[in-house]
Each structure stands twice: as C-alpha cells, then as structure tokens.
Amino acid sequence: MAAQEYDNAAMPAPKVTERVITGRAGLPVLALCLLLLLLVGPGMIAVGAVQQANGGSPAGVTLLVVGPLTLIASLILMRGLTVVAPGQARVVQLLGSYRGTIRADGLTFVNPFTSRRRISTRIRNHETETAKVNDADGNPIEMAAVVVWQVEDTAKAVFEVDDFVEFVAIQTETAVRHIANSYPYDAHQPGQLSLRDSADEITRKLDEEIASRVASAGVRVVESRITRLAYAPEVAQVMLQRQQAGAVVAARRLIVEGAVGMVELALDRLAERDVVELDEERKAAMVSNLLVVLCGDRGTQPVVNTGSLYQ
Numbered sequence: 001m002a003a004q005e006y007d008n009a010a011m012p013a014p015k016v017t018e019r020v021i022t023g024r025a026g027l028p029v030l031a032l033c034l035l036l037l038l039l040v041g042p043g044m045i046a047v048g049a050v051q052q053a054n055g056g057s058p059a060g061v062t063l064l065v066v067g068p069l070t071l072i073a074s075l076i077l078m079r080g081l082t083v084v085a086p087g088q089a090r091v092v093q094l095l096g097s098y099r100g101t102i103r104a105d106g107l108t109f110v111n112p113f114t115s116r117r118r119i120s121t122r123i124r125n126h127e128t129e130t131a132k133v134n135d136a137d138g139n140p141i142e143m144a145a146v147v148v149w150q151v152e153d154t155a156k157a158v159f160e161v162d163d164f165v166e167f168v169a170i171q172t173e174t175a176v177r178h179i180a181n182s183y184p185y186d187a188h189q190p191g192q193l194s195l196r197d198s199a200d201e202i203t204r205k206l207d208e209e210i211a212s213r214v215a216s217a218g219v220r221v222v223e224s225r226i227t228r229l230a231y232a233p234e235v236a237q238v239m240l241q242r243q244q245a246g247a248v249v250a251a252r253r254l255i256v257e258g259a260v261g262m263v264e265l266a267l268d269r270l271a272e273r274d275v276v277e278l279d280e281e282r283k284a285a286m287v288s289n290l291l292v293v294l295c296g297d298r299g300t301q302p303v304v305n306t307g308s309l310y311q
Helices: 026-053 058-079 154-159 164-182 199-217 233-273 280-295
Strands: 081-084 088-094 097-102 106-109 115-120 124-127 131-134 140-151 219-231
Touching: 026 058, 026 081, 026 106, 058 081, 081 088, 088 154, 097 154, 115 154, 124 164, 131 164, 140 164, 140 199, 154 199, 164 199, 164 219, 199 219, 233 280
Parallel strands: none
Antiparallel strands: 081 106, 088 097, 088 115, 124 140, 131 140, 140 219
16 A cells, blocks of 8 residues: 655745855954953053043043043943854844854854844754544544754844744644544554554654754754654553454464464375375365364374274
C-alpha cells in the first residue's frame, strides 16, 4: 500500500530576509572614546576653568562649552560599540527600519542611534510534551518528539513572528499530531507505512513537516526524532493482546509451512529410495502423524506398533 500523502503547511512568504553587515572596527573607536572621555574633555574643562579664573577670555569660554560637549559626544560614540559573541548575531534597526545583521564576532562599531537585538544562532533542541492523539485507525496513542533546530535567518526570526522560540514549540507539536493522525500505529498490509514499523520513513516525514512549518520564522531543522510512541493506557492491554495474537498466528503459520515442507520431503525421499510402498490411505495417516508431531505444542508420546503396518 502506498504511503499516505499529505500537503505540507502553507505559510505566508517572508517580507524581510537577512542582510549581513560588517560595521566598523570597534577597537579604534573605543580608544578614541576613552581618549576623549578621560583626557581631551576633562583637559578642555580644566584649561577653560583656569583661564576663567585668571580673568576670563573667549577661548576659556569656548573650552568650557566644548569640553562637556566632547564628553557627551564620547558617551554617544561608546553607545555604538557592539560586542558580538560566538554563536550570536545582532539585528540592527534604525528608527524601526531593518538595517542588517552583524554576525562577525568581536567588537564592532555601528550607528549609535540604532537598536541592536541579540539573537542566538546556537543549535537548540526542543522536546514536546507527551501528546495523546488518535492514529489513522482512530486508536488513542501517546506520542512525543524532540527536534534539533537553529536560527538560520535572523531577520525572519525577529520580524516574521512574535516569538520564534514559542513558534517552533507550537509548530513542532502541531506537526507531531499531524503525523500521528496520518499513519496507523501498526501496519495492516505489506508495504504500508506505520508509526511503529517505519521509523526511518516517519522520521523523514516528520522532518519535512516541521521544516515546512518553521521555515517562515528563519529556522532550520537539523534533526527530529520520535522519543515516545505507545498506545494510550486505556487500550494498551487490549492492543497488547491483539499483538500477541498476531504474533502467535504468524508463528503458527511459519511452523505449518515448515512442517508441510518436511512432510513433503519425507514422502519424496521414501519414494526415491523405495524404502516402503504406501497406499494413499497410509500416506494420509503418515502425513497426519508427522503434522501432529511437528506442529504440536507439547512433546508427543510415541506408540510402538509391534504388529504389521495394517494392524
């Protein structure tokens, strides 16, 4: 039976995509800011105050005005210094407009009037809670999964959804429920996909389902796995009995097929070697006895015939 087909979730097309910017080297700007803040600004104020104390001059007034402005300018410049750690990125906005994303780690200088939101680009994992759902046959089952994911497009993660972490969690749970509803727990026909017997195929379907749902948030799915799969407690015992019955029937079928082959082989060998000549009635009796011995659950007690074959 062919695998059940389903349409992946249709998410709206993203309006903003990531644009990487580099900014300027931060160490020279830091050195300039420290120079202005610790030496130039205080020096101007001190010189201007001395000149004003000695009688005053236009230059002294200028220094008293420029000195504090220099201090303020250095503080404003220092606000543009941005530290980016490994495994992180900074989404830069200016007056609500997206300017770009800084991914290079280290100290970078950008426009001090921009806002910079820190986004982790490290690999994360999310494990869903155990959900009680119905499989394709309507049987209640319990299912949980873990998904390993990473932010791939920081602009989508920030601007396309309100909270991309919560978005991934909700969409993962939705995908798990959808997969559980799409396939039966056990396969009833040869070649049919099932949750229990087709682990690799179901995992691939789960990957595709989650990836299609979270792509609009700029998230890349690294891997997903089903961590729990079982019948719900209220039907677990009944389903276990059904599985046991199926296993017994399958074992019996294999035993019968083997026994029939052995009986057929025994009759062929007796006929080839001309050990004994049996009529149809005695062949039937021999077949019956061999099948009883080979297919029985318990050891048989042989009955030794001391007379002729027909007594």
